[in-house]
Amino acid sequence: MALQLMMDKWSGSISVVTIGSTKDNGGTRIKSIDIGGEETLPCLFQEANFKYRPRIAFEILDIPAVEWPDELRKAYGKALDNPLKWADKCANEFKAECLCVRLQGAHPDSGNRPVKDEVDFIKELLKTTGLPLIILGCSDDAKDNLLLPACSEATKGERCLIGSALQDNYKTLTACVLADGHNIIAESPIDINIAKQLNILISDMGLPLERIVINPTIGSLGYGLEYAYSIMERARLAALAGDKTVASPFICFVGAESWKAKEAKVSLANQGIIWEALTATALIQAGADLLVMRHPKAIEKTNKYIDNLFRR
């Protein structure tokens, strides 16, 4: 007997978020990327069209990445010591389609760079690369509340994705993202209830739900990946059943999490790359829309995986 697929039809869909604003739309980016838009669960290609495939952003820092494991450092060579050259290498040598800059140097424990210096850096970065940008703070709430509004203003009209808004610290970022025409990352600690609550709080301030990207927080392979998977699945099921408050695309910080794993950091050749790529591919199956990754080889492998998966 021929195999018969059981098809579901959902009433809801995931919102589409556009990152990057080109000249036609008032920005200076050479391209923009769209994420989200799913009308069914991940990879059920028979059930609905997938208009947009998962995208990968290269993660860079504002300071030399001295603490990164050797395998990562080798991949970028000397460029790693100069963030602008590093950005350029991602764009030109590795053909990145999006960059994610983490302003780690602003953190009180990582140099405490003044806001003005960071804004100058962001302005230079805009000139160096025409790629769509994701801008992350330094994860110090007090500093981020000074830093991110300044970066938001400096990139006004570029439709960046800026993060992260947290349940206890979302108002400042939401207000500036709203004013400057960007999108926001809403971060919750592997907790679907907080993810939903935060999306409502942000949208209550007037930012449309269609400009929110959820960072569900993930664990890498072997470090709680399955918890992230179950949270993402739960959100998707609710969103597809019509709950717009959780119908946002997911951003997953695959690189940052994978390279924390001791298995990735051991000096066995390629193991870190494999760790990062496997974490990424598993999360794509959980519904990740935007993956922020570190090693160019892992990114290449994951892109190949996406190509194969979405070749229809």
Add this chain to the structure above:
Amino acid sequence: MFVIGELINGMYSYIGKAITQKDKSVIQKYAIDQIKAGADALDVNCGPLSKQPVSDIQWLIEAIQEVTDKTICIDSSNPEVIASGLKVARNKTIINSTTADKAKMDKLIPLAKQYHAKLIGLTISASGIPQNKDQRMELAVQIVSACSEAEFPLEDLFLDPIVMPINVAQAQQREILESIREFKIISDPSPKTIIGLSNVSQGTFVRPLINRTFLVMAAAFGLDAAILDPLDTELLDAGITADLILNKQIFCDKYLDAYRKK
């Protein structure tokens, strides 16, 4: 829970008057107020005093469609009025309602198919209101079979067990609740279930409390939809919370707002 707002009904004096005077603003205000309060659809009934229900229903529907694209539940015991309403409806529609009488089903099921409308089937027939669960089931099965034969999708059928006022039919309340659960196992895919809630408290002094309690209990028995007054905030809050407890919504501290934002 799929909430159908009941307030646009000519039986209420403010709506009756608006229909007579063709005052759209009153109708549109009640449409918007109910949707803001959390209604998914709007019941529309010309009321017993309307002299030209066939044209009045069209006027009502057109007035509502100017301000919302939510589903319209065309409410009349007269199939001609329903057919007339369907003709002008651009929004999604629900036919409210057919009984288990063959003559009525023969008219309304084809109409529902033609207009891709959903259909409410009352478990009632010319021989009267059912007195127990078995009689309700018998009528429900007749409606399901008729829909099935006509190839009307059963997931678009809403079965109504007929809620009776508690002050005249106290012994029936449990039968009504159990019917809701049993209707769901008549077929696969299951028909949906619906109640006209306010009937339960008809003629009592504590209507809101009785409505609210019945709604929550019916939800626990698997109720899919209710026709009710969405402006009764405590009622809707109780219904939303029942859905939450049944794991139909993801919890968050602002779950009541979240429901109304959907």
